[in-house]
Amino acid sequence: MKMLINVAETVVADALRGMAAAHPELTVDIENRVIVRRDAPVAGKVGLVSGGGSGHEPLHGGFVGPGMLDAACPGEVFTSPVPDQMVRAAAAVDSGKGVLFIVKNYTGDVLNFDMAAELAEDEGVQIAKVLVNDDVAVTDSLYTAGRRGTGATLFVEKIAGAAAEEGAPLDRVAALAQQVNESSRSFGVALSACTTPAKGGPTFDLPAGELELGVGIHGEPGRERRAMMTSHEIADFAVDAVLEELRTDNPVLVLVNGMGATPLLELYGFAAEVHRVLGEREVVVAHTLVGNYVTSLDMAGASVTLCRVDEELLRLWNAPVRTAGLRWGC
Known part of the structure; x- marks a missing residue:
């Protein structure tokens, strides 16, 4: 496999060096693997920290900045960051108002963030945690006990980040993050396997002419494999899988998310099919975000995430944000 890297062992550090060069508004600690907004800690503001294995960019480092995360901890590719990173991040963003850890439901992430919370609290930092587990495809996975955390992470980080930017206290920011998670569901589809730098080849076998319905973001198996389907058919399957568990009379936020190698031409076409299905199911769309997030x-491949919103969540979603991977209203 051809990859635009030097050696597999330095791929994360090299990416962080590039991020530091491209985004002077961030403080990028390459050695300790922590990305922090340069003005942190912000006086009177709750800090938001998230993180996970690299390979999911722009999640999470691309979402550090005003209106979203205060810090992110990148692990090695598809590998959880370690507690020391999280403790450093919490200390860097704590203004005395506490820190919210936003954790995707993968076993390594959960264990390490739990340990980091204990260590940070020992150092006098008040910590709250929210677990993101929005994937409806499977209940237990190769990496999880319970549902996987996927696209809803973006909604949680954006809406909780807006509330924190407005000065909401820690318990309110955590409650909103929890509400967003409970109001969101996702379903992903793979058209090809991914390639990790360490392996240099596909991480799983997906024969030509087949797709994986319900794939995880590390390539974990989903519900089933089928012969290749049209965008129309995939949208029907994915949206119906989400709506089976997200009954709503409220408007929804829609994320049509690319898995990394799907062109925007295809993603926008798929977004049109997602809107078609939602219209047929009489679901009102408040806003749609399309791209690789x-x-x-x-x-x-692609994933679909729907988040049921009320007036407050919608207002917070529309609030200004200025990060490398997401920005509007600034």
Whole structure:
């Protein structure tokens, strides 16, 4: 496999060096693997920290900045960051108002963030935690006990980040993050496997002419494999899988997310089909976001995330944000 890297062992550090060069508004600690907004800690503001294995960019480092995260901790590719990173991040962003850890439901992430919370609290930092587990495809996975955390992470980080930017206290920011998670569901589809730098080849076998319905962001198996389907058919399957568990009379936010190797031409076409299905199911769309946001290296495919919103969540979603991967209203 051809990859634009030097050696597999330095791929994360090299990416962080590039991020530091491209985004002077961030403080990028390459040695300790922590990305922090340069003005942190912000006086009177709750700090938001998230993180996970690299390979899902722009999640999470691309979402550090005003209106979203205060810090992110990148692990090695598809590998959880370690507690020391999280403790450093919490200390860097704590203004005395506490820190919210936003954790995707993968076993390594959960264990390490739990340990980091204990260590940070020992150092006098008040910590709250929210677990993101929005994937409806499977209940237990190769990496999880319970549902996986996927596209809803973006909604949680954006809406909780807006509330924190407005000065909401820690318990309110955590409650809103929890509400967003409970109001969101996702379903992903893979058209090809992804390639990790360490392996240098596909991480799983997906024969030509087949797709994986319900794939995880590390390539974990989903519900079933089928012969290749049209965008129309995939949208029907994915949206119906989400709506089976997200009954709503409220408007929804829609994320049509690329897995890393799907061109925008295809994603926008798929977004049109998602809107068609939602219209047929009489679901009102408040806003739609299309692009590569929660990726899986070079996997071809897409995921659909719906988030049921009320007036407050919608207002917070529309609030200004200025990060490398998401920005509006600034």
